[in-house]
Amino acid sequence: MYCTEISTKFSAAHFLESEFMHGHNFKVNARLYGNLNKKGMVIDLDKAKNALDEICNEFDHKVMLSELSADSKNKAGEIRIKEKTYKIADEDVVFLPIQSTTAEYVVEYIANRLKEKFKAQNLNLNIFVEMEENYDSSACFFD
Ligand SMILES: [Zn+2]
Numbered sequence: 001m002y003c004t005e006i007s008t009k010f011s012a013a014h015f016l017e018s019e020f021m022h023g024h025n026f027k028v029n030a031r032l033y034g035n036l037n038k039k040g041m042v043i044d045l046d047k048a049k050n051a052l053d054e055i056c057n058e059f060d061h062k063v064m065l066s067e068l069s070a071d072s073k074n075k076a077g078e079i080r081i082k083e084k085t086y087k088i089a090d091e092d093v094v095f096l097p098i099q100s101t102t103a104e105y106v107v108e109y110i111a112n113r114l115k116e117k118f119k120a121q122n123l124n125l126n127i128f129v130e131m132e133e134n135y136d137s138s139a140c141f142f143d
Contacts, residue, residue, distance in 0.1 A: 004042045005031045006049045010060040012094075014101040015081050021063070024133045028056055028107070030114060033126040043123060051117040055110055059094055064106065067095035103139035107131040111141040 007030070013023035030052055034042045065079065079086045079093070098105040111129040118125050128142035 001033055002036055002042045003031050003033050004045060004048070005029060006045060006052055008049070008052050008056050010056040012059045012062050012064050014064045014106075016100065016102060020084075021081075021086070026056075026059075026106075027132040028052065028110060029130045029132075030111075031128040032118075033128070034124065043118070043125065047121075048118075052110075052114060055113045055117075059106075062092055062094040063088055064101045065093055065095050066100050066105075067097055068099055103131055103133050103137075104141070107139045108141040 007028060009025060009027045011023060011025050013021055015021050030048075032043055032048060036042060063079075079088055096106070096109055098109050107129050110131065111127055114129065115125075115127060118127075126143050128140065130138050130140045132138040
């Protein structure tokens with residue numbers, strides 16, 4: 001089995017249960033494991049990189065919120081997190097179908113989206129995705 005790796009980055013803000021709003025310059029590394037195709041590649045790296053960029057660009061310069069969290073429903077343009085109410089323009093918010101915007105849930109979401117894109121191209125790959133929040137901390141998701 002072979003492995004190739006692609007990476008990208010995005011800047012976004014999020015809230016965690018016990019914290020205030022803050023942001024990170026996230027770096028995402030995706031390792032793609034599979035057999036070689038007729039061209040001698042696991043995957044066309046440009047296409048793989050485009051797929052990862054496309055997903056991560058959706059979060060770039062946005063506030064990431066969980067659409068499943070009752071507290072963060074966007075009504076009348078207001079977002080309630082615990083006792084605080086924020087007014088953030090709709091185009092600056094991205095609601096994600098995850099339980100909370102921890103690095104673990106976000107990296108799982110990115111990995112699953114990436115996998116869907118590869119499946120649509122009939123590519124059967126195992127993937128390992130790591131998302132760095134800071135130079136010294138990251139979360140990973142893999143099959
Ligand atoms: Zn954080």
